[in-house]
Amino acid sequence: MRWLAGAAVAVAVAAGLGACRGPDSGKRAATPTTARAVDTQEVERLLVATQKRASPDFDVRDPSCPARVVVSEGATFECTVVVEGVIAPYTITLKQVNNEKKTGGYDLRPSKAILSVPKVVDFVKSSATDPTARVDCGPQRVKVLDAGATFECHLTDKAGDHVVTLSVDDVAGKVTILGAT
Numbered sequence: 001m002r003w004l005a006g007a008a009v010a011v012a013v014a015a016g017l018g019a020c021r022g023p024d025s026g027k028r029a030a031t032p033t034t035a036r037a038v039d040t041q042e043v044e045r046l047l048v049a050t051q052k053r054a055s056p057d058f059d060v061r062d063p064s065c066p067a068r069v070v071v072s073e074g075a076t077f078e079c080t081v082v083v084e085g086v087i088a089p090y091t092i093t094l095k096q097v098n099n100e101k102k103t104g105g106y107d108l109r110p111s112k113a114i115l116s117v118p119k120v121v122d123f124v125k126s127s128a129t130d131p132t133a134r135v136d137c138g139p140q141r142v143k144v145l146d147a148g149a150t151f152e153c154h155l156t157d158k159a160g161d162h163v164v165t166l167s168v169d170d171v172a173g174k175v176t177i178l179g180a181t
Contacts, residue, residue, distance in 0.1 A: 037068050037069060037070060037071065038069040038070075038071055038077075038094065040065040040066060040067065040068075040069060040079075043063075043065050043079060043092055043106060043108075044063035044064070044065050044079065045063075046106060046108065047063045047065070047079055047081050047090060047092075047108060048060055048061065048063050048081060050108050051081050051083060051088070051114075054114075055083060055114075055116065055142075058083055058084045058116075058141065058142060059082075059083070059084055059085070060081060060082070060083050061081070061082050062080075062081065062082040063079060063080070063081045064079060064080050064081075065077065065079040065092070066078075066079075069094075071094060071097055071099070071104065072094065072097060073094060073095065073096075073097040073104075074093065074094065074095070075093070075094045076091055076092065076093045076094075077091075077092050078090070078091060078092070078111065079092055083114060083142050083144070084140065084141045084142040085140070085142075086140060086142045086143070086144050087144065088110060088112065088114045088142075088144045089110070089111040089112055089144075090108050090109065090110055090111060091108075091109050091110075091111050092106055092107070092108055093106070093107040093109075094106065094107075095107055109171075110171055111171065112144050112145060112146050112147075112171055113143075113144070113145050113146070113147060113149075113168045113170065113171050113172070113173045114142060114143075114144050114173065115142065115143040115144070115145065115168070115173055115175065116141070116142065117137050117138065117140055117141050117142060117143060118141065120137050120143075120153065120166070120175060121135045121136075121137055121153070123175065123177075124137070124153050124155060124164055124166070124177070125155075127177055128155060128157055129157075130157035130158050130159070132157065132158065133155055133156065133157040134155070134156045134157075135153055135154070135155050135156075135164075136153060136154045136155075136156075137151070137152075137153035137154075138153075145168045146168065147168055147169065147170045147171050148167070148168065149167070149168045150165055150166065150167050150168070150178065151165075151166055151168075152164065152165055152166070153166065155180065162180045162181060163180065163181050164177060164179075164180045165177070165178040165179055165180070165181075166178060
């Protein structure tokens, strides 16, 4: 079995989510906030809409943010959303805060890589020399992993069974094949 040397691909379901600010467009108008606390229910709705845009074929639900976040420019807090039954963490940053007008915006970014397992399977298959190869990366449709983490998929081809080790290069979801045995 031969592998493409240094093969890598972005397989994230959260690709392009950096600086996502609204469910309807790439730009978000200023959002009313209180001078004291962020409307975390609004952030939760925005988080679900953002992740659904990135992964329309996946079940996205159950957002969770802290109950009370004090409004200040650059303040960050952690929220989560469940994607296909897997908890995916996000970092939310407040920006363009105007306490006088009580407006501001949100910058939502995944804290970990949110990987589409079907895309990983396709990537591993495309790297194999046997077009009839079968790949199994586990039962979940989504993997949520730290940058630098490794995971394994199993490939079966005409030459036999192989364990393929992959590395998550960054939170954007770039994955590299490290090798196969």
